[in-house]
């Protein structure tokens with residue numbers, strides 16, 4: 071329902087989850103969530119149930135990304151509906167459990183908001199990951215967070231794409247939101263990365279509390295970077311990598327890449343240039359977890375999205 075000045079009434083948020091350890095070697099989320107499981111005072115907000123939860127405990131135990139398969143790709147309808155069996159990969163069984171606890175995905179009983187905490191080895195700083203350009207609640211939330219952290223920056227990555235979108239752990243919730251902070255090596259805790267992540271979760275929960283308290287959020291625009299393409303490393307016929315990310319591109323996540331700019335450097339010192347026609351903004355540059363996914367970086371395009379004004383409905 072839109073009122074005369076473009077403000078949409080949305081249901082109050084009641085159930086919020088904070089996921090850590092979807093990848094067991096991304097230590098900021100694992101550590102924060104374990105901290106909050108032991109003492110939740112910091113994440114309590116009036117009138118809200120907030121559940122901190124370790125999504126892949128076996129991978130956390132082994133400090134590895136996953137046991138059998140990537141949990142953050144496992145929430146497909148096929149996986150969620152296949153009959154339960156001990157033969158299934160661990161993460162598929164775990165996805166079914168998580169779907170029961172926090173979903174079911176797409177149902178009215180699902181959690182309202184799910185934050186999923188990740189780290190990247192790339193120099194991406196703080197990145198909020200959205201899955202839909204039409205989720206006005208999430209757009210308002212990221213707008214609030216961006217303003218709250220300014221002048222520090224917080225970039226928004228939009229993964230909505232007909233072919234490249236994947237079935238995330240957080241997607242069992244109605245408003246899924248990923249938080250990706252880097253650079254941080256796998257298995258390592260860095261205090262600056264840990265504290266940035268903690269601050270963003272705090273702002274996000276503040277937003278939800280204000281929303282539930284009846285605050286009206288005015289229509290706004292949000293600059294986002296929409297995934298457009300995956301770029302693999304150059305490889306030989308055996309599938310072995312023949313070049314590295316070029317030094318001019320390394321650590322330059324979110325900076326414009328234009329036709330003719332260096333992309334890769336071969337082992338014999340030759341430069342491979344970007345040949346695309348549009349200005350793109352690379353992210354996840356040289357992410358450690360993506361070598362096995364045949365991905366050197368993600369290309370994105372800049373876009374400005376418009377969010378409706380929102381207000382919690384009095385029901």
Ligand SMILES: CC(=O)N[C@@H](CC(=O)O)C(=O)O
Pocket residue numbers: 093142188189190191199238248250357359
């Ligand atoms: C480095 C890393 O794990 N990134 C996440 C991004 C996301 O949560 O959408 C992933 O590939 O699942």
Ligand SMILES: [Zn+2]
Pocket residue numbers: 092093096187188189
């Ligand atoms: Zn991750």
